Amino acid sequence: xxxxxxxxxxxxxxxxxxxxxxxxxxxxxxxxxxxxxxxxxxxxxxxxxxxxxxxxxxxxxxxxxxxxxxxxxxxxxxxxxxxxxxxxxxxxxxxxxxxxxxxxxxxxxxxxxxxxxxxxxxxxxxxxxxxxxxxxxxxxxxxxxxxxxxxxxxxxxxxxxxxxxxxxxxxxxxxxxxx
Amino acid sequence: xxxxxxxxxxxxxxxxxxxxxxxxxxxxxxxxxxxxxxxxxxxxxxxxxxxxxxxxxxxxxxxxxxxxxxxxxxxxxxxxxxxxxxxxxxxxxxxxxxxxxxxxxxxxxxxxxxxxxxxxxxxxxxxxxxxxxxxxxxxxxxxxxxxxxxxxxxxxxxxxxxxxxxxxxxxxxxxxxxxxxxxxxxxxxxxxxxxxxxxxxxxxxxxxxxxxxxxxxxxxxx
Numbered sequence: 472x473x474x475x476x477x478x479x480x481x482x483x484x485x486x487x488x489x490x491x492x493x494x495x496x497x498x499x500x501x502x503x504x505x506x507x508x509x510x511x512x513x514x515x516x517x518x519x520x521x522x523x524x525x526x527x528x529x530x531x532x533x534x535x536x537x538x539x540x541x542x543x544x545x546x547x548x549x550x551x552x553x554x555x556x557x558x559x560x561x562x563x564x565x566x567x568x569x570x571x572x573x574x575x576x577x578x579x580x581x582x583x584x585x586x587x588x589x590x591x592x593x594x595x596x597x598x599x600x601x602x603x604x605x606x607x608x609x610x611x612x613x614x615x616x617x618x619x620x621x622x623x624x625x626x627x628x629x630x631x632x633x634x635x636x637x638x639x640x641x642x643x644x645x646x647x648x649x650x
Numbered sequence: 651x652x653x654x655x656x657x658x659x660x661x662x663x664x665x666x667x668x669x670x671x672x673x674x675x676x677x678x679x680x681x682x683x684x685x686x687x688x689x690x691x692x693x694x695x696x697x698x699x700x701x702x703x704x705x706x707x708x709x710x711x712x713x714x715x716x717x718x719x720x721x722x723x724x725x726x727x728x729x730x731x732x733x734x735x736x737x738x739x740x741x742x743x744x745x746x747x748x749x750x751x752x753x754x755x756x757x758x759x760x761x762x763x764x765x766x767x768x769x770x771x772x773x774x775x776x777x778x779x780x781x782x783x784x785x786x787x788x789x790x791x792x793x794x795x796x797x798x799x800x801x802x803x804x805x806x807x808x809x810x811x812x813x814x815x816x817x818x819x820x821x822x823x824x825x826x827x828x829x830x831x832x833x834x835x836x837x838x839x840x841x842x843x844x845x846x847x848x849x850x851x852x853x854x855x856x857x858x859x860x861x862x863x864x865x866x867x868x869x870x871x872x
Binding site for chain 1: 651669670673675752756759760762763766767768769770771772773774775776777
């Protein structure tokens with residue numbers, strides 16, 4: 472059975488009920504998992520996990536960006552990673568891409584150009600972000616939207632989504648567990 | 651953090667407030683919108699007049715505003731009310747009881763983002779049955795204050811949410827796809843007592859009126 476690490480990016484503990492607990496509920500009973508705040512995680516710790524999910528946080532919470540070096544372990548981690556919203560931004564920033572401002576809030580349709588963790592075609596997804604990453608050539612793109620919604624790092628099994636799959640694309644998270 | 655709670659006096663907003671308090675935040679005011687439109691998408695608060703008394707029982711100041719309930723105007727009214735709370739109580743964020751409603755959640759998120767304050771939704775995506783069970787475990791005394799959905803009728807108004815209620819609502823969910831937490835307006839609730847209250851809301855009488863599968867209770871306090 473996979474060992475999964477769920478990483479919280481929330482500066483406020485109360486936000487974990489909104490951004491971490493829903494992920495926990497989806498994977499509960501399907502794998503062994505542990506939940507940690509990013510500030511308590513380093514390379515020696517993450518090595519014991521096969522898969523990592525980096526959760527999102529609130530619109531106003533940008534504390535993780537001030538501590539982006541805390542995610543340097545991503546460069547050496549060889550398991551699978553799913554970055555959700557803030558987690559996707561962290562993937563981009565860690566591999567040298569640029570953060571830009573572009574708020575999207577609410578239910579919006581996104582068209583997937585090809586299958587991404589079991590998701591395809593047009594999907595209504597839950598957006599909650601003020602920033603996004605302008606991804607470079609290191610990442611494959613799965614939507615044609617101006618603001619990229621789904622990417623995969625070419626060299627590893629690292630996936631990023633800007634929307635929140637825990638709201639209406641729960642099966643995407645379960646598909647990630649199979650990677 | 652100093653927080654204002656979007657408070658209807660029902661189970662979700664009250665439980666969200668309790669979770670915020672337990673996370674060591676200061677609940678500095680409760681905010682309620684009273685909609686004149688019974689079909690408002692944003693505000694389902696048939697017992698809003700009681701919210702004032704509930705806020706007193708929590709020892710938390712209460713701010714309210716009446717809205718005509720026109721679709722976009724009611725959002726402006728909500729924004730005005732939150733701005734008032736920012737000015738008067740220096741709130742740094744809002745707490746809501748949103749569980750599944752993306753319509754309500756996205757609009758409150760946008761308002762908070764515009765005002766540059768935090769938005770906390772501690773019940774977001776919570777399993778509906780688990781939510782009801784949590785309320786009982788946490789010593790909430792809650793009654794049904796209104797119903798609007800088949801096969802609910804006048805006998806449900808005034809009922810206490812207990813384990814028997816949960817068993818029945820699970821059956822109705824299986825049989826009629828009724829939302830077990832009433833988030834779609836199938837039923838409205840009134841918190842009579844909970845760990846946030848210094849005492850119980852003392853109910854004298856509940857006058858039930860309505861027809862078909864739509865009934866509401868007018869609660870009279872002692």
